[in-house]
Amino acid sequence: MPYDCELEDELKALDGVDYVGTEHHYCIESSKNFTYKGSKMDNFIDIAYTISDEEMYLKFYDEENNTVDGVEKGCFYSNAAFIQDIDVSKGDIFELSFDDNKLSLKYMGVIKCPTIAHEATASPYLLFDAEDIKFIGEHKKNDIFDDKDVFVNAADTEKIDKLVEKYENAYVMPRDEIKEYFLFDMVAAYIMMMISAVLMVTVFVVLRFTIMFTISEEYREIGVMKAVGVDNGSIRSLYIAKYLVISIVGALIGYAASLPLGSMMLDSVSQNMVLECGSNALIGLLSSAAVVALIMLFCYTCTRRVNKLSPIDAVRNGETGERFKRKSLLRLGSSRLPSNVFMSINDFVSAPKQFGIITVIFTLCLLMMTLMSNLALTLKSENMAWLFGAAECDAHIYDTTYFVDAFVDYDNYKDILAKTDIMLEDIGIEGESGMTMGFRYEVDHGDKTANEFCYVSKGLKNDLVTADEGTMPQKRDEVAMTGYALDDLDAEIGDRVSITIGDKTDEYIITGKYSSFLNGGHGIFMHPDVDLVENNNFQSMGVNIKFDGDPDDETKDEYIEKIKKAIDSEKVCTTSELVKTATQMSDTLNSVKQMMMMITVIVTLMIVILMERSFISKEKGEIALMKAVGIPNSSIIAQHTLRFVISAVLALIISTAVLMPASNAVMNFVSSMIGDVTGIKCNYDPLEVFFICPMILVGVTVIGSWLTALYTKTIKASDTASIE
């Protein structure tokens, strides 16, 4: 154990502390200690930690969100980080081995708890029976990472802060900050909310237009009712009663559909979180009822129009009542466009509100798809590497066992880099290696003190960490800090801070501010010449390797395979893979993107079909007239289809124009929640965001509107007579 029980005793002695509980963690150095289906695991980067079921001071939940009270001997639970990238089912057997000492363990599923759903670099946490923990404690070799969480219930955190300051390796985290652990998952949840919001808006827009159309269609009836003396209230309640029936039926269907769909959506985001959803039937019914009520309210405002109609209006002008609103804006005679194109553009500009809103919805749908695509791509792109303190280079060795020695004694990093260079030479690869490491030190500025991670890059120059403001350290006594670290110390660029490394305290001048995800965005970057001194709080993304002579991707992969063999580890990867593993968001976003594509198809179809259907009934007279004077069906259908295609194309243009600024803004917003990050430029897949996604939209629009427009065939030329 890194520290004894003094801390707990002192904590207990403090005023206002009524509860102290210690959760001890043994470290299991590497995923290679685990064997699954006959082969050693290599799926997670970090050290795995154990938790004993006798020390569960927080609530743990299983996949079904039931509380987990204990674990049977020979079984274990894990958090999502442990099983990332592998396909595991409950009841599978894992083997945990320390040299010849083996333990066979049955997998019981995922547990969720705020403290083990860590942010960017989530560590695996495993919950064992106390007896199995004993076995692990006896047989594991290395104990430098063993640590403990001490949970304290206290009225006054300041006293605790003071007390803990004395302990070099301990730091305090108030309950609020634990929330931040969920941020990556929260982001996914936020995105879901955004999508839902877009859907809601869409639904209300469709509803509004449907109501408007019905009212204008029954314009005459309303006029006649008014003429014979029916009052406004009665007419409106007639309509509202109609929508009440429709919306109750709709809400019931929606409620039934929401049960599987809601849990599907939540499953994709709540691997680590305990989120309640439609599992409660009453809540579901209540919210359905709320939706009905909302719709009724909405209908009430929409039917306001009934009040404005006078009987004379209705009788004099059968169609829309907008008697004095100019409709014909374009001139067919002076236009060179083919007549179908002219007619559809003319329709568009004659009803700018309707088609404008359709365009807005199309734009939103398209943007959601392309945004997800961009974010997913960016979150596994090399551009992000610097935010995790990794240099953008060709290969990363992130196997903890490979560089564990630097944790024990800082100077060992030289040996690690040397052995890497020799290894490279042995297998005939020309290249250089480097490492970025950080330890937590006490930093003082004025009367402020903070324990911050201080990083240096050795070997390869980590040029990629660039300053958002000022410059990165150019001299030995210069440092750059993240904005959060500056806030912690109440410092700004130009100030001097003193950092205590080992037992030496030196003054450094702050020359710049930089962005980072590491450690929740709290960090200090030092000049490469600075030498650190080891302590128990270590952070590194491993050894970075840059191959000479810019080899192509294929050669790089080949080299990486060679390195894997040479160091007998699977944990060697490219920068983009490293970022992807570190964020763990890319895949989620990808599935969100796919879902968004589905939703876009559905929403677009819904909009197109409903709108076109109401347009047809509204324009029945004109359609019949066109047929009577001898315009062929194909021409009418083309005109109707084209109008929607114009909307889709406009949406395409708008979303193309705003996509990149919007992606950057969203990405930076999301990043600023996770770390202290600004100035990320998003990557994009031009084929996907500028071709495939737009084509989905346009394709669905064409098919949907064309199929619906076929309905105009049922309107006969002789209907001209029967239309008011």
Add this chain to the structure above:
Amino acid sequence: MNTVLQAKGLCKTYVVNKRQNNVLKNIDLTVSEGDMVAVMGPSGSGKSTLLYCVSGMDRVTAGEVIFNGKETASLNDKELARVRLDEMGFIFQQMYMMKNLSVLDNIIFPAVKSKNNKETRAQTEERGRALMKRLGIEDVGSNDINEVSGGQLQRACICRSMINSPKIIFADEPTGALNRSSSDEVMNELLKLNNDGTTVMCVTHDPKVAAKCSRVLYLVDGSIVGEKVLGHFDSEEKSLRDRERELNGWLMEQGW
């Protein structure tokens, strides 16, 4: 004289709620080039239905319709539409026009759509203007359709029906929604057209309108029960009043 339109044994049956309604029963009809035929009869006797059937706007249940030498039943919808577009003109009781287009654009719309029309847009527009001038509505070309009076609009509809120089113009109560003076103006335009050689078939309730036609058919309950030949209005020395008196007498006999 050439026959433009011929109907033989024409029947039309609507089925509503499983009950057959024989609206047209075995109608034989021949319209020659240059004729101006009025169709009269009590309400619900099938006048509009007859017009729709012979103009190909609706399919017949039995019998045949020969327009310009072609059996219309053998044409598909697309070919029928083309015949209507290029060779027929239509005027309705309600002054239907497309509200998103200006009056002039409405008039030239069928010409723009016609595949036979090889003119440029400007030429077509010029022709549209000329027609409007002829009917005395040249000032309202760029107006919206709800910015003109009923009489002007109905004259614009006549312009539209003429734009493709049709062989025949079908009119269903073209003056039904107009006051007497507008009605006279519209009828005079139709007469002028007829004198220029366009065949006109016109459903009307108004004996004053019918009196200007060369033939009057009387329809009762789906059958043509009588025909009165008045001869061309211009060519006869009889005054309009005489024609009206003669027609009214005949209509009385028919049970008008």
